[in-house]
Amino acid sequence: MADETCLNSFDTLPSGFDSGALSDFQVPESSPHPWTYSLSSRTAPRWLNNVLKEIDALRHLERNWDSYGAPRVNRQTLLEAANLLGELARPRTPAPSVVPTSDGAVQLEWHTRGIDLEVRWASPTIVHVCLEDLSGVLAPIDDDLRYDFLPLKAALRELTSRG
Amino acid sequence: MTALPAFESPPVTEVVVSAQFEPLPKFAIPQMGLLWQRFRAQYPRTEQHPALPSVVERLGIRSAMEPQFRFEIEREPAVRLWFLNETGDQLVQVQGDRFIRNWRRVPNSDRLYPRFYNSILPRFTEDYRAFCQFLQDEQIGQPVVNQIEVSYINNIVMGDAWHAHGDLGRMFRGWSRDALLDRTLESINLRASYFLKDAAGEFLGRLHAVIQSGYRTEPGATEDEAVFVFTLTARGRPLGEGEQGMFEFVELAHREIVLSFAKMTTDEAHAIWRMKPA
Numbered sequence: 001m002a003d004e005t006c007l008n009s010f011d012t013l014p015s016g017f018d019s020g021a022l023s024d025f026q027v028p029e030s031s032p033h034p035w036t037y038s039l040s041s042r043t044a045p046r047w048l049n050n051v052l053k054e055i056d057a058l059r060h061l062e063r064n065w066d067s068y069g070a071p072r073v074n075r076q077t078l079l080e081a082a083n084l085l086g087e088l089a090r091p092r093t094p095a096p097s098v099v100p101t102s103d104g105a106v107q108l109e110w111h112t113r114g115i116d117l118e119v120r121w122a123s124p125t126i127v128h129v130c131l132e133d134l135s136g137v138l139a140p141i142d143d144d145l146r147y148d149f150l151p152l153k154a155a156l157r158e159l160t161s162r163g
Numbered sequence: 164m165t166a167l168p169a170f171e172s173p174p175v176t177e178v179v180v181s182a183q184f185e186p187l188p189k190f191a192i193p194q195m196g197l198l199w200q201r202f203r204a205q206y207p208r209t210e211q212h213p214a215l216p217s218v219v220e221r222l223g224i225r226s227a228m229e230p231q232f233r234f235e236i237e238r239e240p241a242v243r244l245w246f247l248n249e250t251g252d253q254l255v256q257v258q259g260d261r262f263i264r265n266w267r268r269v270p271n272s273d274r275l276y277p278r279f280y281n282s283i284l285p286r287f288t289e290d291y292r293a294f295c296q297f298l299q300d301e302q303i304g305q306p307v308v309n310q311i312e313v314s315y316i317n318n319i320v321m322g323d324a325w326h327a328h329g330d331l332g333r334m335f336r337g338w339s340r341d342a343l344l345d346r347t348l349e350s351i352n353l354r355a356s357y358f359l360k361d362a363a364g365e366f367l368g369r370l371h372a373v374i375q376s377g378y379r380t381e382p383g384a385t386e387d388e389a390v391f392v393f394t395l396t397a398r399g400r401p402l403g404e405g406e407q408g409m410f411e412f413v414e415l416a417h418r419e420i421v422l423s424f425a426k427m428t429t430d431e432a433h434a435i436w437r438m439k440p441a
Contacts, residue, residue, distance in 0.1 A: 076186075076217055087224055123185055124217045124260075125309045146309065147400050148366060149223035 047095035048085065054098040055082050061100060071104035077121035081106050084119070084127075088156050092163040113162040117155055131155050167418060168425040171437035174393075175276050177267040177316040180287045182409060183217060184306035186260040190298065195244045195257055198297050202290070206246035206255055214241035214258040219310055220368040220398050250274075255290050262294050262306070279417050288410070308409045310368070312398040313416035315424065318379065321389040324431055328376040334391060334432045335374060350376045359399050359419060367412070368399015370419050372427060393427075395420045 058073045065072075085096070085108070096108040096119075107120040114134040122128050122144065129152055131141035138158055141151055199209060243258040252274060256263035264287040266277060277283060298305060325333045329348035332338040353374040359367040373394045378387035397416035401408035425433070 079216065084224070125185065125219050147219070147221055149221045153223040 044086070045089050045091050045093050045095070048089060051085065051095055051098060052082055055085075055106065058098070058100050058106060065100070066102055068102060070100075070102045073100050073106055074104055074121075074124065076124035077106050080121055080124055080127075081108060081119075084108075088153055090160050093156060093160040094163065110159060113159055115155070115159050115162070117159065119152065127152070129155070133158070165422070167421045169439045170433070171439060173276055173424075173436050174317040174319050175268070175315055176318045177265060177314075178276075178279070178283050179263060179265050179312070179314040179316075180283065180413060181261060181263040181310075181312040181314075182291060182306065182308050183219075183261045183310040183312070184308045187298070187304050187306070188259070189301075189303040190257075190259050192242055192244075194301060194303060195242070197301065198257060198294065199244070199246055201293060201297055202246045202255060206248050206253070208245075208247040208249070208251075210245040210247065212243045212245065212256075214243045215261060217260055217310075218312075218398065220400070222366040253286070255294075257294065262291055264290055284413065284417075287413075308401050310398060311401060311409055311412045311416065312396060313413060313420060314394060314396040315420050317393040317395075317424070319391040319393055319432070320379070322435070324435055328389060328391070331374075331391070332429075334429060335393075336427055336429055348376075352376070359397060359415070361402060367402070367415075368397065370423060371396045371398070372423065393424075395423055 055078050058078055059075060061070075061073055063072055064070060081098075094110060094112050096110050099107040099109060101107055101120065105121050107118055109119075110117040115138070116130070116132040116134075118128075118130040120128045120130075125146060127145045127149075129141050129143060129145055131138060131151075133140070138155055141155070143151075145152060199206075241259060243256055243261075246255040246257075247253070250269060252267055252269045254263075254265040254267070256265065264283075266283055266286075268274070268276070295305060297303075319334055321327075324330075327348070328351060331348070331351060351374065353372075355372045357370045357372075359370055361367050371394075373392075373396075375392045375394075377390050377392050379390045380387050397419050399412060399416070402411035402415065425438075
């Protein structure tokens with residue numbers, strides 16, 4: 001990006017983010033594979049690669065994939081779902097089900113260990129969370145989360161701890 | 164409220180103000196072309212670039228600057244369009260979920276940093292409102308802003324005060340020259356992220372500070388010039404509803420950046436940049 005955005009040419013280490021500044025140095029690498037993900041952390045669960053592939057596969061759903069006029073799944077929401085899993089899943093976290101919804105969203109679901117947890121991306125920035133805990137340890141949630149993901153983090157932590 | 168420090172000759176080379184909003188599906192490439200007609204007189208040049216991914220600062224999720232995984236999506240038709248003025252120092256960027264306004268220092272130009280309240284904020288305001296008016300006129304919808312971002316990019320050029328990147332401590336506080344004994348520092352890339360909170364102590368977003376060593380090649384120069392690229396980015400949610408909530412964050416972000424810039428740099432650096440008395 002240094003070539004296309006800078007009047008001066010720079011040679012620095014990539015900044016790691018792209019804010020729209022003309023001085024950004026991170027260059028998105030073209031890849032023969034649409035998704036490139038590497039497990040740099042030792043705390044990732046063993047199922048993560050397989051689930052990421054399931055998320056990846058949703059890119060290929062065409063319009064009307066459900067025969068009822070469903071739109072294509074928003075690709076930014078797929079990225080958000082994948083990043084969330086990468087951030088919050090731990091080795092003992094059970095694998096979620098990955099479900100496309102009829103309105104073009106993606107949903108991650110856990111129905112195990114006495115917890116029903118559904119996380120649906122209504123948009124790239126708004127996540128709807130439904131939580132029921134049969135043991136009563138966690139308070140129910142049925143709410144949109146935008147900036148504060150602590151309730152979701154707590155739910156996944158509790159789910160993980162019951163493994 | 165503490166008075167903001169000011170510098171007569173700050174090393175700033177670019178300032179970015181960005182408003183990210185919920186995607187507007189009707190704001191696509193044809194509509195961007197129509198928008199340019201409204202900006203064309205002031206910004207006669209255009210460029211086309213890939214759209215930027217949306218970024219949201221969230222509590223409970225690691226800083227947006229530190230993703231644990233790196234995902235690369237195949238390129239889509241999503242486009243970011245640039246509108247540039249003739250001299251190339253003023254820029255508007257638009258895409259389906261973002262409006263960005265840049266000022267940058269042009270090489271071999273005597274144009275100074277135009278100052279945030281004198282120029283950068285008024286021009287962002289004017290162009291953003293023109294953008295909103297266009298959306299309304301074309302019945303595309305109004306932006307529901309979910310993140311605002313202000314970035315200051317500074318080029319701290321090698322000079323009398325420092326002669327190699329190992330002299331980091333001459334420009335930045337908290338770094339000892341003795342940190343690496345008998346070693347020549349070749350390169351450095353430091354990142355720090357801090358919470359931003361509102362008056363009630365609620366999470367607003369983050370301030371990101373990045374210090375990178377690098378080299379700059381000025382047009383016509385025979386040698387590369389060592390620089391530190393010091394970037395401060397404040398990103399977060401609006402402080403309230405509507406346009407006012409957005410602008411309140413912009414002003415908060417500017418304040419946090421200026422204060423942090425002064426705190427993170429040394430008195431020696433301040434003298435070079437001619438810090439004004441409070």
